[in-house]
Amino acid sequence: MEKKNIDWSNLGFAYQVTDKRFVSNYKNGAWDEGVLTEDATITLTECAGVLQYAQTCFEGLKAYTTEDGRTVCFRPDLNASRMKDSCERLEMPVFPEDKFVEAVKEVVRANEAFVPPYGSGATLYIRPYMFGSSAVIGVKPAEEYQFRIFCTPVGPYFKGGAKPITIRVCDYDRAAPHGTGHIKAGLNYAMSLYQIVDAHEQGFDENMYLDAATRTYVEETGGANFIFITKDGTLVTPKSDSILPSITRRSLMVVAEKYLGMKVEHRPVRFDEIKDFAECGLCGTAAVISPVGKINDHGNEICFPSGMDEMGPVTKKLYDTLTGIQMGRIEAPEGWIVEI
Ligand SMILES: *Cc1c(COP(=O)(O)O)cnc(C)c1O
Numbered sequence: 001m002e003k004k005n006i007d008w009s010n011l012g013f014a015y016q017v018t019d020k021r022f023v024s025n026y027k028n029g030a031w032d033e034g035v036l037t038e039d040a041t042i043t044l045t046e047c048a049g050v051l052q053y054a055q056t057c058f059e060g061l062k063a064y065t066t067e068d069g070r071t072v073c074f075r076p077d078l079n080a081s082r083m084k085d086s087c088e089r090l091e092m093p094v095f096p097e098d099k100f101v102e103a104v105k106e107v108v109r110a111n112e113a114f115v116p117p118y119g120s121g122a123t124l125y126i127r128p129y130m131f132g133s134s135a136v137i138g139v140k141p142a143e144e145y146q147f148r149i150f151c152t153p154v155g156p157y158f159k160g161g162a163k164p165i166t167i168r169v170c171d172y173d174r175a176a177p178h179g180t181g182h183i184k185a186g187l188n189y190a191m192s193l194y195q196i197v198d199a200h201e202q203g204f205d206e207n208m209y210l211d212a213a214t215r216t217y218v219e220e221t222g223g224a225n226f227i228f229i230t231k232d233g234t235l236v237t238p239k240s241d242s243i244l245p246s247i248t249r250r251s252l253m254v255v256a257e258k259y260l261g262m263k264v265e266h267r268p269v270r271f272d273e274i275k276d277f278a279e280c281g282l283c284g285t286a287a288v289i290s291p292v293g294k295i296n297d298h299g300n301e302i303c304f305p306s307g308m309d310e311m312g313p314v315t316k317k318l319y320d321t322l323t324g325i326q327m328g329r330i331e332a333p334e335g336w337i338v339e340i
Pocket of ligand 1: 184221223224225247248284285286
């Protein structure tokens with residue numbers, strides 16, 4: 001397969017149109033077969049449910065080239081089942097999970113020329129999403145929906161290595177108890193934009209959100225889960241019903257326990273205990289792990305012993321092992337690597 005003439009290692013994290021995308025429509029209570037199309041635009045009624053009441057959810061995963069030249073993606077079945085949960089919470093019809101995985105494969109195959117080569121650091125980012133497409137003016141679920149998947153090549157998340165970032169404790173909340181924090185809904189992102197723009201203006205890379213009810217427990221950032229390493233080498237990761245269940249975080253928990261022999265704790269984490277941790281990181285599909293060097297709590301700084309120059313040693317081991325599994329250099333647990 002002839003690859004596109006793209007400067008892979010200098011790609012940013014931005015949308016670039018590719019050749020084909022998948023579209024399936026839900027009408028009269030059923031999904032159609034779905035097709036690949038070259039049309040990258042969508043025409044909707046002005047009164048579509050997504051436009052009026054934000055009835056939409058999405059997923060994110062990557063396809064890439066392994067060391068031995070296979071095109072693969074990572075645990076797409078978990079994206080399918082998480083999207084099912086999102087749809088159920090938003091009164092949207094579920095796109096069948098097996099068909100979701102098949103459609104992901106179809107889209108990658110149709111855009112094989114955009115899958116970055118091994119070693120470039122770039123990947124093909126895949127974006128499945130669904131939205132209410134029929135007219136809704138009284139507040140209720142739409143009757144018709146569209147499920148789509150597009151993909152776009154993205155550059156290495158960190159050019160020149162992952163430098164630790166500085167985050168701040170945010171005064172706004174991300175998710176209410178018993179709200180929608182645990183699903184991947186566009187609405188959770190719309191209301192985080194003000195806070196992230198403000199964080200950047202104040203010189204911080206990300207917001208740390210605390211639990212909305214008591215402001216004593218750590219939740220997550222706008223788009224990544226937290227991992228912490230204790231001084232005796234245990235992986236601690238916050239548990240709450242309003243945290244989005246990151247596939248990267250769930251995979252790192254397995255890597256820590258099964259590959260690195262670490263102790264793993266998934267439990268509520270109080271904000272006042274993190275000053276005693278040795279390392280901190282953010283995890284998600286985009287960067288796998290972003291090391292956090294410093295947390296600013298209204299002027300009080302928590303500086304992790306791992307410092308601001310490089311990833312902490314245990315975080316690095318977790319990062320190297322998970323990316324090694326993804327790239328085919330380390331044997332993967334059953335079902336993690338899905339060949340396209
Ligand atoms: C997508 C997302 C994550 C990361 O999940 P992954 O499955 O690891 O990519 C974390 N938090 C939020 C709020 C998210 O939307």
